Amino acid sequence: MLFSSVVFLFYFLPVVLVLYYSLRFSLLLKNIVLLFASLFFYAWGEPWFVLLMLGSIFFNYLFALFVDKYRENKRTARFILIVMCVFNLGLLYVFKYLTFTLRIINENTQAHIAIPNIVLPIGISFFTFHAISYVIDVYRRHGKVQKNFFYVALYISFFPQLVAGPIIRYNTISEQMHHRRETWQKFSVGCCRFITGLGKKVLLSNSMAIVADRIFSMGAEGHIPASLAWLGAAAYTLQIYFDFSGYSCMAIGLALMFGFKFEENFNYPYISKTITEFWRRWHISLGSWFRDYVYFPMGGSRVKNKDKMIRNLLVVWLLTGIWHGAEWTFVVWGLINFACIAVEKVFNLDKMNRFNRLRHVYAMLVVLIGWVIFRSHNLVEAGNYLGNMFGLNHNGFWSDYTYMFAKEYGVFFLLGIIFSTPIAKRINKLVVDGAPFSKSLEFTYPLGILFLFLLCVCYLVKGTYNPFIYFNF
Template sequence: MIFSSLSFLFYFFPIVLTLYYLFYFSKTLKNTLLLISSLLFYTWGEPKYILLLLASIIFNYLLGLLIGQAKKKKRLLWLVIALIFNLSTLFIFKYLTFITKNISDATAGKTEVINIALPIGISFFTFQAISYVVDVYRRDVGVQKNFLHLALYLSFFPKLTQGPVMKYATFEPQIMGRKETLKKFSSGVCFFITGLGKKVLLANNMAIVVDRIFEIHKMGNIPVSLAWLGALGYTFQIYFDFSGYSDMAIGLGLMFGFKLDKNFNYPYISKSISEFWRRWHITLGAWFRDYLYIPLGGSRVVNRDKLIRNLAVVWIATGVWHGANWTFLVWGVINFVFIALERMFQFEQSKIPNILRHVYAMLIVIIGWVIFRSDSLEEAGSYIGCMFNIFNGFYSDYTYMFLKEFWLFLIAAIVFSLPLATIVNQFMVKGILVRKTIDTKPPYDGKSIYVEPPLVKIISVLYPVGMLVLFLICVAYMVKGSYNPFIYFQF
């Protein structure tokens, strides 16, 4: 089940939300309902792997207890066992098929390929489980003795399949301490509808163009303009697909009183690859920083070679985390190379004009997404070659056809990838909301108030109307559209 499906929108979620607020008198009943709902949510999409999720919850709960109660040496032993369990689970279900396939190819088919379907969300709930046991070992958090609470942390359905990858220390206080308010609920509705629009209207329509162009490329070389249209289309598709999910997850969390971590901060305005990764998939970057980069020594190492080593380990791990394919590994290495070069030459402190730095960053990002999208390195190399090979020609009737059909969605994608809402909000606060002093009677009492001009009042009325219209348009697209899962489901 996905958030942008009719079954979720009109059956699962309304029922869960209604029951949740019927249990207004008991936080424990609310949490129990959320846990049961989360397990049903996962079972709906992955019935054969619900036992895997339950096993992860049970084992990490028990191992957390053992780590919390043991002395130093035994604590380390139990932590190692917990890490082996979690990483082995990830290895078996995510990487074993890839490894055995490569061995089979290398031995001309003499060894058998072990085909194991990838469980949805395994990378996300496994990384959260690792963060919990590590934090218990470090004494950063207390051991969770309430099974219900830990189970809810690992399986809460808004963040179960695609994150955000939240630390236990951030989530745990909200389990019993959260408060549901009308402001949170209304903000949650707006977040959810915004995310739904990103996914249904922008990401899904970009996917139509991108899939067609990449299929055309598989039949032979394509002109430069068509290759760039496909690359740009995927650049916007993956952003609105993933950030749309993140917005919906945040919105769902708010409607239940939870505040989930922000995962995106307009990454396509970045002026370096380092900045891009501070804005893209923020919680995953924070996880690798806290549990891999800093333990290796981070940036504090005096030896530059060790700094390069630390960066290499993190970015190879980041690439591999995204999937079992050579393309993801190479994509991770490319990010490492440019981030390392930026560190070495202090690129972010350079006097290079911002526009040139932005062009550089987006060029690397777009090429990286082509590799990320491709099924093989050969396909990626061929496609990137088409982007720069003018001997394949520049113009294409396909380019004209796709632009004619999808130009509005492309312009909308460009516009909404920019922080226009933030700029407009700042303009309204600084320019339209005028601080006006009213002197009622002499002597002057010194009181000042904000006076809202008519424009602000109009916007405050139109905004909820706009949200409703956006929701209805999304539903119309969902009714006539086909099943289109989120890209990050495969991770």
């Protein structure tokens, strides 16, 4: 079920909110409503995947209990952790990477292994990472073990963050599951955050998707002029940002409606001056997950030998690329990020305060090229598209399609650029802090949010492009 769908907006969410707030006298009953609502939410597309998720939750619940019980015996506790990792990563491998592995074997050997048609469960990467972090945090004493299966199930399956994050740590939400308070302020802020995210997705991301999909499909068929290729790359760059940051906004807003507070997942990544800074601002919860559970345990950047630091970075970014998908394009995309971050760390470019404009151009160029590879179906298609961008295919520069797309979607490009920077946030702060505007804002802001919601509904009814990109991961 999509957040940006009529079914969710006008059926599922209102019913859950009514049930939830009608049981305000009992926190346990409210949590029960949230758990069953979350299971129903996940079962909406493929019901049997709920059994897979519940099985994953149950085994990780047991792993955490055993780790806590045998923690003093380090050898036994570590063995349990290894079994836990093998179980979770094995589950992820079978559903996400097995067919890719078999395809590689068939392409590089004389084998003719039949490739099964395995359907990828939505959000499996996210709920698997939630489970792994929970067990490891229990082992590290970063949180108490939860002996009630119900609360572990609620933590992992909570529908706002279930299928596309952000990746929430158990120790940040455990207290809220037991002692949170709902307030009108939380609810109203949550509604505004949700509608803002909905606007990002429906108005900006979906509009950019039309441009990106059309141009990339033209590029896959053959050569396209350089201006058109750059326009398509820019459209996808805006599409993926507003798609995923929009989803994160909606998730944070929904959580607030039910009294939960999630950490931010995006912080204007497109203003970054280095790739290192970009990844501090983009998908923050994933970056911190790999930092805390892979990079730091290997020694991080504190190792005295720079070769080992580069090795640690290579492992992290190879895994980050693979996490995003079972295709060579994701591996190459991860390696490009690794190469840039390694150079920045070795030469301390991330701490340099000079040439900021030039560094910003460099960062955005790397990001743009990276997104082209990320978006492409294979490396051949990616190479052909990049060749079109840089005029390596004798493809010319101008196209009437460039003018047509720029004319038809120019407003969306402009709004996308503006809202991907803190400009709008600063203007909003200026208006709020300004005494002459504060009273009028009390009336105009809710009307603006209502108008935005109605506009989004009109676009949804129209039936524009709607799926979230990160549902694939």
